[in-house]
Amino acid sequence: MGRPSPPGPLSRPTRPPPRERGNACGAFCQSLGMVVRLRSPSPGEVGRGGGRGGQGVRALFGLLLFLLLSFPPAAHAADRIVVGSKNFEESRLLGEIFAQLLESRTELQVERRLGLAGTQVCFEALKSGAIDVYPEYTGTGLVSLLGEPAELGRTEAMNRVRSEFLRRWNLWWLSPLGFENSFEIAVPKELAERERLATISDLARISGRLRGGFGHEFVGREDGLPGLEKTYGLKFASVEHLQQAIQYQAAGDRRIDAMDAYTTDARLLRYNLVILRDDKNFFPPYEAAALVRGETLARHPEVGAVLGLLAGAFDEDSMRALNFRLQEKGESEAVVALDALRALGLTGGGAESPEPEHRGAGFAAYLWSERQTLAKRTVEHLGLSAAALLLGVLVAVPLGLYLERKRRGAESVIRVLGLLQTVPSLALLAFMIPVLGVGIAPAIVALWLYSLYPIVRNTYSGVRDADPRAVDAATALGMTPGQILTQVRLPLAAPIILAGIRTAAVITVGTATLAAFIGAGGLGEPIITGLQLANARMILSGAVPAAVLALLVDGALGWAEKALRPAGLG
C-alpha cells in the first residue's frame, strides 16, 4: 500500500505515535526519560525554605475547592465533552482542533485533557469515560491495543479496528483525517539525489556502504530494524543506537546515512531529510482519526457530525507544515489549530487569535500574562498535594503507631514502603491507570503512596525511641499504656513525626508535577507542554512556581515543626 506521502522532506511530531506501537511501554519509557529531566528540579525544590505558616490552611481550602470542582464525575455533566490527546505535538494539535471545532459548532462545553502520557493512558481514559474523544492512529489501534499483527493494508486496517473497537468496547473510529503518521526510513536529501534513492529497496542496494543510526526501541523490536533488514535484505556497514533528538542532528550533519523517522515530523524539513517509500509495505498503516466513545455519540450525535467535517481534511504535507509551526516555531497549538480550522473554512470567520504571543517578552511578563492559568494550576497542584498528604497522615501515623506496638514485622513493612518509594513516579502513575483511570484520583493515590514511607518511618522510630527513661518512669508511676502513648510518647515524638510529614510534603509537592502526565493538572502541565514544544519559558512557568511552592511548603512546615515542638524539649 503505497503511502501517499511523497518522498520529500517530511515532518512529524516530536514524539511520534507509531513509536508506541507494541504497547504502552514506548510511551512510558519515553515519558520516564522525561521524568528524569522533570525530576531534576526536585532536589533544589527539596532544599530548605523560608516561608511562614498559613500555607496549610490555604492548601486545605484549595483541596476542598479542587475536589468540589473537578472530581471526575463533574467532567461528565450531561452537556460537557472531554477531549484528550497524547503528549506529543501532533496529537495535542489534533485534540485542540477537535476541541475548537466542537466549541464553535456545538453548544457543548468542552474540556481539554491534552497531553496524557501515551496510548495506554488515553485508551484507558477513553474506556473509563474520563475523556470522550482523542486522536488515534489505526496502526496503534491494531498493534498496541488489539495486539494483532500489522499485516493489513490501509483500508483493511481501518475496517479491522473499526469493527473490533465497536464490538469490544463500543468505541467508534470516525472518518480518517486524511493523513498517515507512520514509521519511515529517512535519508539526507543530498544522498537520496546522488544515489537516486526513492524506495527502501533502493536503499538496500547500497546499504553495505552506509551508516545507520536508529532509535533504541526501533533496533530492539522485531517489527523494527530486524524485520526491516529481513524484508529488504538491508545490511548497513554500521548501526548506531541513538536518541531521537540526536538522530536528526546526526543525519543533518551527515554522520549517519539512514534513520528511522515518522511521516509528519517537522524535523525532516529542518534537517533536509527525505522519506524513502516502503515499497514492500513492511510498516503498518498509521492513519489518524478521532476515536470516540459510543455513549458520547448516542448522547450527543452532533459530536460525530461535527468531527466528521474533518474527514480527509489533512494530508501528510499539510500536517507536516502544521507540526513545523509547533515544533520549530514554537507556536501554541491553540493558534495553529485556529489557523488550520480557518484554512478549512470550518470556524466562523474573524475569530481573534486566542493567545497573544509572548516570545519576545521577558519571563516576568510571560508569567504575568499567564497568571490566571498559573493560579489555577497552583491551586490544582496544592490540592493534589494536600489531598495526598492529608490521606498520608491519616493512614501513616496510625500505621506507624500500630507497627510500634506490634514491633514484630514492623521493619519489613517499613522496608516495603521504602521500596515503594523507589518505584519511578511515572511507572507508579501508570500502574494506577488500569485500576483508577486517569485524572485526579490515580494521581492522589500515587502521591499518597509516596507520602507514606517518611511518615510511617518517623512515627515508628520517633515513638519507639521516645526518651526511654521518661517512658519507664511514667510506667512505673502507674500511667496506662494509652496515657503513656498520648501524654508522653506522642508529644515527645511530635517533632520527629512532623519532620517526616515535612519530608513527605516536599516529596509530594515535587512529584505532583508528574500528575499532569495522567491528566490531573497541576504545575506539571506547563512543564510537560513546554518540553514538547521545546518552549523554555513555558517549562519554567511551571517549574519555577513548583520549586517556590516546595520551598514555601517546606518552610511553612519547618515553622510548624518549631511551633508544635513541645516546650521543654531542647
Next chain:
Amino acid sequence: MLAPVATPALEAVDVSKTYPGASGTPEGTAALAGVSLSIASGETVALVGESGCGKTTLLRTFNRLVDPTAGVVRVEGKPVAETDPIGLRRRIGYVPQDGGLLPHWRIERNVELVPRLLGWDRDRARTRAREMLNLVGLAPDIYARRYPAELSGGQRQRVAFARALAADPPIILLDEPFGALDALTRLELHRQFQTLQETLHKTMVLVTHDLNEAFRLAGRIGVMKKGRLLQLAPPDELTTQPADGYVRELLELRHG
C-alpha cells in the same frame, strides 16, 4: 526478739526470673534465682551488688515492671500477680536514676503526676505539688513553672523524690537515685533523704552500687550476686559476720 506479727510491707518468696534464651545461652539467662526476703513496714533496705547481679530486677518485681517466672511477690500481704499493675504502681513511689522526669512537662505537672492519675482535682494536686517541692527544698515560686531541662541534675533528682512522695505512698522504690550525681550533690541529697526518712517513715527499697551509701542510708543491706541474695543483714552484722567470701571481699573494697 519475737517474729514481727505485722504483715511485711514487701515480701519475695523463692522468686526467679529467667529471660528467654538469647543466642548462645540455650537455657536462657537467670536474672533472679530463688530470692526470698521480707521487708517490714517503715524499714529501709539497700540492695547492693555488681551490675547484672539482679538487684534492679528484684526491685522491679515489687511494682510489676518485671513479672517473675517463678515464686511469689507480695506487697502488703497481697500477691502482686493478682493485683492490677496500674493501681499497684500508683500506690508505690518510684525514683529512677536520672529522675525520669517527663521533659515536656513543667516541674509542678511532673510532681502532680500520680495525684492526677488518682483523680485528685487540679487545685488539690497543685497545692500538694507545692508542698512536696518545699519538702525537698525547692522553692515552688522559683521552680514550679520551669521545665526539667532548666534544672541541675541534683534539682531534677529532688523533683523525682517530690513526685514519688506526692500521693503519699507507703512504699517507695529507688533505683540508683543518686547514681548520676557528683559527690557533693550526692552528700547533700543523702542528708535530705535521711530527713525524709525520719519524718515520713516510708518503706523504702534502695538499689545502689555504692556501699558507703548503703551503709549510711539503710537499716539492712542485701548483698546480691548472679541473681541470688547472699545475705540480708544490718550493716554491722554484715561487717562482723559476712555470710561468705564474696561478701567479705565486697566489704573490704568499701574500705580499700
